[in-house]
Amino acid sequence: MKRILTAVFSFAALAAAGSIPAAAPALAQEEMSEADLLKRGKRVFVLCRSCHTLESEGRHKVGPNLHGMFGSNAGSKDDFRYSDVVKGSGIVWSAETLEEWLVKPKDFLPGNKMAFAGVRKESDRKALITYLKKETLQDR
Ligand code: HEC
Numbered sequence: 001m002k003r004i005l006t007a008v009f010s011f012a013a014l015a016a017a018g019s020i021p022a023a024a025p026a027l028a029q030e031e032m033s034e035a036d037l038l039k040r041g042k043r044v045f046v047l048c049r050s051c052h053t054l055e056s057e058g059r060h061k062v063g064p065n066l067h068g069m070f071g072s073n074a075g076s077k078d079d080f081r082y083s084d085v086v087k088g089s090g091i092v093w094s095a096e097t098l099e100e101w102l103v104k105p106k107d108f109l110p111g112n113k114m115a116f117a118g119v120r121k122e123s124d125r126k127a128l129i130t131y132l133k134k135e136t137l138q139d140r
Helices: 002-016 020-030 034-047 095-103 122-137
Strands: none
Touching: 034 122, 095 122
8 A cells, every 4th residue: 555655655746747658667666566576687697607606505606605694694605705895894785785786786795805896776686685585595
């Protein structure tokens, strides 16, 4: 219900601003189903998979295996050599912290060694996080 109200509200705001055509795709995005988010997230993960695995006991590549990351401290895989900034960050991974990290890792934790510019589109980040949540929880 809250979501519907938000959608209606933002539509009204955009309509008031005179930009109704731009409101259409934004609305469609907000209503993307879980299945669509997962499908899209899987596609976005192509950006990460040269460096990360997601499954339980998956190997580390250039970056650490990400299994079980939600709710765990950044830098907590014992056998991966993290940078000191990640290890000492005190960050707990959640949809919110991940969202910030993925916009531009270099700005979020300066000095980290993940050579990745960031995921530019907010909708891509949202889809990716939905996908990661599912894939890093489930044992495959
Ligand atoms: C070029 C290789 C590379 C790519 C591409 C890459 N990463 Fe990383 N990632 C790393 C490295 C290296 C680290 C460790 C950073 C450090 O210790 O400073 C890391 C760390 C992380 C961490 C923290 C893990 C932990 O255990 O605390 C997350 C989360 C993460 N990456 C997610 C992603 C996602 C999601 C993508 C795709 C959008 C991605 N990375 C793309 C190399 C990469």
